[in-house]
Amino acid sequence: MIDPRLRDRVAVITGATSPLDVGAAIARALARQGCKLVLAETPQGTRTSTEHVRDALRADGAEAESLAIDLTWPDAAPAIFDHAETTFGPVEILINNAAHRVPDTFQPNPVRDLVTIDATGLDAHHAVNTRAPALLMAEFHRRHLRRRADWGRIINVSADTASGTAEEISHSATKNALESLSRAAAAEFGPAGTTVNTISPGPVQTGWLNEATRARLAELSPLRRVGRPDDIADLAVFLASHQARWITGQTIYAGGGKRML
Numbered sequence: 001m002i003d004p005r006l007r008d009r010v011a012v013i014t015g016a017t018s019p020l021d022v023g024a025a026i027a028r029a030l031a032r033q034g035c036k037l038v039l040a041e042t043p044q045g046t047r048t049s050t051e052h053v054r055d056a057l058r059a060d061g062a063e064a065e066s067l068a069i070d071l072t073w074p075d076a077a078p079a080i081f082d083h084a085e086t087t088f089g090p091v092e093i094l095i096n097n098a099a100h101r102v103p104d105t106f107q108p109n110p111v112r113d114l115v116t117i118d119a120t121g122l123d124a125h126h127a128v129n130t131r132a133p134a135l136l137m138a139e140f141h142r143r144h145l146r147r148r149a150d151w152g153r154i155i156n157v158s159a160d161t162a163s164g165t166a167e168e169i170s171h172s173a174t175k176n177a178l179e180s181l182s183r184a185a186a187a188e189f190g191p192a193g194t195t196v197n198t199i200s201p202g203p204v205q206t207g208w209l210n211e212a213t214r215a216r217l218a219e220l221s222p223l224r225r226v227g228r229p230d231d232i233a234d235l236a237v238f239l240a241s242h243q244a245r246w247i248t249g250q251t252i253y254a255g256g257g258k259r260m261l
Contacts, residue, residue, distance in 0.1 A: 004241030007034030015098030202255020
């Protein structure tokens with residue numbers, strides 16, 4: 001059996017908000033490798049959904065903590081790392097998975113569930129999809145240098161809309177910016193032993209696809225199905241592993257070959 005050498009590594013994951021989503025799948029996959037997990041999420045209501053994910057992880061024997069914190073708060077990054085270090089120790093793996101997605105358009109009279117792009121909506125996407133990951137990466141690197149560490153992994157989760165997609169104006173633009181930030185970080189963090197890569201998932205069934213949409217999207221893939229959260233989680237574990245030590249600055253599309261056709 002290949003040993004990814006992740007046991008007792010401390011990982012921060014944003015956006016593990018539902019047992020069905022990609023963030024929770026990544027958390028479960030890392031937990032199976034013995035990682036200690038801190039799940040950070042913007043609070044919504046009295047009990048955050050991340051707490052449910054945390055409790056399920058603990059029930060399976062994982063060491064997991066959750067933190068309700070507004071990811072758009074300028075000081076969120078140091079607060080998250082302070083919490084993780086106090087609970088488990090220095091953070092060695094950062095997974096930026098949180099996302100804001102509201103379909104928008106340049107058109108002045110949108111139809112269906114679209115809204116016309118405006119400053120408020122664009123700023124909301126930027127704050128979660130671009131600024132928060134950038135500040136978390138910067139905080140990761142600052143502390144990495146301070147303790148003179150020589151091993152680190154950062155994995156950012158983008159989207160297959162990042163190349164520019166109609167009716168996904170703000171989401172695609174901010175995810176494209178995230179991919180650019182990842183490449184720049186890979187160049188700057190590499191000398192300190194940190195790899196930085198991006199996963200660009202194709203359509204993944206996290207509960208948002210009705211049967212008709214799922215079937216239509218499945219036909220676009222040579223594998224004739226849509227993705228499952230575990231498909232992305234397994235790739236994240238690989239990129240965090242010792243075996244991926246020579247891979248950095250890459251955006252890896254995981255979409256069942258949909259882009260190939």
